[in-house]
Amino acid sequence: AQSVTQPDIHITVSEGASLELRCNYSYGATPYLFWYVQSPGQGLQLLLKYFSGDTLVQGIKGFEAEFKRSQSSFNLRKPSVHWSDAAEYFCAVVLWPNDYKLSFGAGTTVTVRA
């Protein structure tokens, strides 16, 4: 079945430490890949996206993600976490041009401790 999997439900990280959030997808073709962040009371904000080309993509707020076709993964990273990065993070895919709706993983909640 087609799916987006985020294996980690909750991650706690110390401020200043590095962060990596995992995302795996299961689709027949390589989908278009996204990472969104959702802070309490806020809408979903796009952090970055991968369509093609360089497999390491840079996003906003110091985030980056690496696409690995062989592992069907699109993991999100940040070298040094700030307290304001505490939020819920969602990996999502779109199967353009045959489809247009976003399919999301279940999300990873990130807690940042001082």
Added chain:
Amino acid sequence: GAGVSQTPSNKVTEKGKYVELRCDPISGHTALYWYRQSLGQGPEFLIYFQGTGAADDSGLPNDRFFAVRPEGSVSTLKIQRTERGDSAVYLCASSLTAGTGDEQYFGPGTRLTVT
């Protein structure tokens, strides 16, 4: 410029009542989407509009759910005979078109609680 707005931000209703949730997309965006986010889950697609017509309503869970976009801008999601299982955050998004590469911009959502 103004982003996607949704009203109300919170709605508490009793089981069996009718509710309407409103979405104001970004001006000029022809594509509009509704998603539902249950507690502890990622958003799930409900319905997609291209212009005034519902191009894909395959995600609506049953016939108690209906959505309209009469003038190709504002959309209203309507839920009849609400059930406790309808409690969730309802998210609206819009994009310039539904074409490849067009980013979906999300509103802050409406949190619906059915008691």
